[in-house]
Structures are given as C-alpha cells and as structure tokens.
Amino acid sequence: MKVTNDGLKDRQLHIKGYLQMVSEEQKEYAEVSAHQKITENNDIITDFQMNKLMEKTLQAGNLNNAYRKVKSNKGAGGVDGMEVAELLLYLKDNGKRLIQRLKAGKYKPNPVRRVEIPKETKGEYRKLGVPTVVDRVFQQAITQVLTPIY
Known part of the structure; x- marks a missing residue:
C-alpha cells in the first residue's frame, strides 16, 4: 500500500x-x-405515529393476528415449557395483566432457550435461541406494526 x-x-x-x-x-x-x-x-415518521406505536401494538386485532401467526408457525416452547397449544388458554387468563405490564413498562421477556442444530458439516452445530410462546406473540405484534413503517 x-x-x-x-x-x-x-x-x-x-x-x-x-x-x-x-x-x-x-x-x-x-x-x-x-x-x-x-x-x-x-420526515416520514411523524411524532403522531411515534406516540401511537404502543397503542397500535396492543390493539386487540393486532394481538389476535399475532397469536394466529405464532400458532400457524407452531414451533417449540421456550424455557417455561409452554407449548403453542396451551397458549390460547394462558392468554385468556392472563392477557389483561400482561398488557397492563407492557403499558407500564414492567414486562420483562423470559430468557431464551438455547438449542443446538446440527449443520451439514459433521460435528458442527448452529446455536438457536427459542423464546417463550408468549414472548413470540408480543414480538410478532411489534413486527406487524413496525414493518409497514420501515
């Protein structure tokens, strides 16, 4: 050089x-x-849009769509052991409390379960993080609101 x-x-x-x-x-x-x-x-994102993101994320229709998406994707449960099949009953019993915690900024996602998936090369593994199904619903709800904006 x-x-x-x-x-x-x-x-x-x-x-x-x-x-x-x-x-x-x-x-x-x-x-x-x-x-x-x-x-x-x-100048694309206005203050009005920013102030309404949490409200849009936690709307019943958005959360229902997020639940349907997580259910259709199936997938394994996280560290809490809850499976997708158990999710609807859990959300019916605890949904309002979870939404209140989210609005108050008190909700903390659970730790992610680590799974090793074998690669095509023998003896090598790829690490995969599996969040709990409840956390996946909230992640999906956020994605559905932010994706059209970005």
Missing part, C-alpha cells in the same frame, strides 16, 4: 474499526457523517 505524504491513500475513513476506501466519485460524500446521511430524509 502506497502511503501519500499526508498519511492517507485515496481518502480512507475509519468507521467503527473498519477501514473504508472511498472512490473518486464518492469523495464529496466522504466528509458527510453517517448521522447526517441517515437523518437526511427523516
């Missing part, structure tokens, strides 16, 4: 520990910080 007198070759940027080479066409953008680039067109 040939180093010029000022110690830089073709304008190098240090971004989070990575060295990035900037081509001639991009030199004019090299001095713009990443923050400015990201916030250039940030």
Whole structure:
C-alpha cells in the first residue's frame, strides 16, 4: 500500500474499526457523517405515529393476528415449557395483566432457550435461541406494526 505524504491513500475513513476506501466519485460524500446521511430524509415518521406505536401494538386485532401467526408457525416452547397449544388458554387468563405490564413498562421477556442444530458439516452445530410462546406473540405484534413503517 502506497502511503501519500499526508498519511492517507485515496481518502480512507475509519468507521467503527473498519477501514473504508472511498472512490473518486464518492469523495464529496466522504466528509458527510453517517448521522447526517441517515437523518437526511427523516420526515416520514411523524411524532403522531411515534406516540401511537404502543397503542397500535396492543390493539386487540393486532394481538389476535399475532397469536394466529405464532400458532400457524407452531414451533417449540421456550424455557417455561409452554407449548403453542396451551397458549390460547394462558392468554385468556392472563392477557389483561400482561398488557397492563407492557403499558407500564414492567414486562420483562423470559430468557431464551438455547438449542443446538446440527449443520451439514459433521460435528458442527448452529446455536438457536427459542423464546417463550408468549414472548413470540408480543414480538410478532411489534413486527406487524413496525414493518409497514420501515
């Protein structure tokens, strides 16, 4: 690597520990910080939308759709041992309390169960985290609200 007198070759940027080479066409953008680039067109999401995200997430219709999605995906239970088949009865008994805890900021997701899945290469495994089915319902409800926005 040939180093010029000022110690830089073709304008190098240090971004989070990575060295990035900037081509001639991009030199004019090299001095713009990443923050400015990201916030250039940030007028899409309004304050009104941001204030209503939790309400939209916890609407009965959204939570019902999230439950249906989790049920259709099936999947194994998490650390609490609850299976998808037991979920509906649990949500009927505890749903209002869980929603109140979410609104109050008191809800804490359960730890994720770690499962090792064998890879095609013998002796190698891929680690997979399995959340509880209740946490998956709330994750799905959040996804359904945020995906159309982003």
